Amino acid sequence: MNVPFLDLQSQYKQIKREIDIAFQDVLSNTSYILGKYVKRFEDNFASAHGVKYCAGLSSGTDGNHLALWSLGIGPGDEVIIPANTFIATAWGATLCGAKPVFVDCDADSYNISPEKIEEKITSNTKAIVAVHLYGQSADMDKLREIADVKGIYLVEDAAQAHLAEYNGIKVGGIGVSASFSFYPGKNLGAYGEAGAITTNDDELDRKFRMIREHGSNKKYNHEMFGHNYRMESLQGAVLDVKLKYLNEWTDKRRAIAQKYHNRLIGIDQIILPKEMSYAKHVYHLYVVKISDRENLNAYLNNEGIGTGYHYPIPLHLQPCFKHLNYQKGDFPISEDLADNCLSLPIFPEMSDAQIEFVCEKIINYYNK
Numbered sequence: 488m489n490v491p492f493l494d495l496q497s498q499y500k501q502i503k504r505e506i507d508i509a510f511q512d513v514l515s516n517t518s519y520i521l522g523k524y525v526k527r528f529e530d531n532f533a534s535a536h537g538v539k540y541c542a543g544l545s546s547g548t549d550g551n552h553l554a555l556w557s558l559g560i561g562p563g564d565e566v567i568i569p570a571n572t573f574i575a576t577a578w579g580a581t582l583c584g585a586k587p588v589f590v591d592c593d594a595d596s597y598n599i600s601p602e603k604i605e606e607k608i609t610s611n612t613k614a615i616v617a618v619h620l621y622g623q624s625a626d627m628d629k630l631r632e633i634a635d636v637k638g639i640y641l642v643e644d645a646a647q648a649h650l651a652e653y654n655g656i657k658v659g660g661i662g663v664s665a666s667f668s669f670y671p672g673k674n675l676g677a678y679g680e681a682g683a684i685t686t687n688d689d690e691l692d693r694k695f696r697m698i699r700e701h702g703s704n705k706k707y708n709h710e711m712f713g714h715n716y717r718m719e720s721l722q723g724a725v726l727d728v729k730l731k732y733l734n735e736w737t738d739k740r741r742a743i744a745q746k747y748h749n750r751l752i753g754i755d756q757i758i759l760p761k762e763m764s765y766a767k768h769v770y771h772l773y774v775v776k777i778s779d780r781e782n783l784n785a786y787l788n789n790e791g792i793g794t795g796y797h798y799p800i801p802l803h804l805q806p807c808f809k810h811l812n813y814q815k816g817d818f819p820i821s822e823d824l825a826d827n828c829l830s831l832p833i834f835p836e837m838s839d840a841q842i843e844f845v846c847e848k849i850i851n852y853y854n855k
């Protein structure tokens with residue numbers, strides 16, 4: 488049996504008819520950028536997250552940049568960022584000319600540790616970026632309390648966390664803004680590059696829409712500096728078709744995670760992901776921790792099972808941040824995770840036989 492890490496083919500086959508119609512519709516309207524298809528998706532995505540506004544963008548990375556840019560963050564400013572995340576979380580700060588200041592993650596949630604933030608805050612700190620990593624919300628009440636006391640912004644990087652919840656509230660409107668990615672492999676994936684940014688704040692939404700379109704509020708009148716961060720109509724049309732299935736797909740991810748949990752819980756060598764009491768985890772990734780990762784990984788790959796490491800190098804040890812002078816040992820929990828994490832296949836179309844196959848191989852490996 489073959490179990491890919493994710494399977495975009497089988498999802499496409501399932502919705503092919505609707506997608507083909509949506510594509511044809513966009514093509515015959517010759518409306519390629521923003522327009523009614525993107526608008527419809529924006530409205531539906533905002534309401535799915537219980538948030539007032541959503542602006543369609545060209546990527547999640549652009550969303551991270553736009554979030555801090557719109558708040559006026561720039562050179563001389565510092566932004567608190569978890570050490571354990573995908574690199575694009577840090578681009579928001581660096582593209583604004585601000586300095587990313589890294590913080591270790593929590594040993595249970597693998598998200599930024601609120602307890603370790605305060606010591607990193609200086610008079611230059613302007614924002615905390617809360618990443619809902621692997622699909623699990625960060626501890627937003629604690630983060631908000633710090634942000635409020637210090638008078639700084641709390642923004643969300645929700646690239647991996649469509650429909651995830653914190654204490655029953657959907658991510659996307661908890662911080663001042665939230666950026667989402669629709670990279671094809673994400674829980675809601677476009678057929679190319681796409682992203683979005685959500686907010687409940689009227690003024691911020693106005694800025695998002697201006698900056699994404701060259702800083703203009705009307706054509707050829709450029710009120711502020713901007714960029715081209717617009718979503719393509721084809722992506723909006725695809726995403727709007729797929730959004731209807733997202734609740735169902737999220738339930739399937741959660742059911743797969745539960746099956747993994749039930750089958751693997753007895754293996755002492757494996758630390759399974761923990762769903763925190765405040766979180767509804769949407770399992771973009773199912774990340775286990777083990778000390779002999781390389782061997783188990785090679786064994787699983789050899790059996791036809793796709794896996795991944797998310798992420799093998801924490802941000803403070805990335806070559807591009809060498810100038811910030813972090814050392815190995817600065818963030819032991821993130822470093823331990825980077826060395827020992829292994830992501831198992833998880834995608835809504837995964838069959839029971841495939842889940843069982845992965846579990847059996849892991850159990851066999853440890854019984855050898």
Ligand SMILES: *Cc1c(COP(=O)(O)O)cnc(C)c1O
Binds near residue numbers: 646
């Ligand atoms: C995927 C991802 C991004 C970037 O999104 P793109 O759409 O690929 O630009 C940002 N942050 C996190 C945590 C991500 O996983």
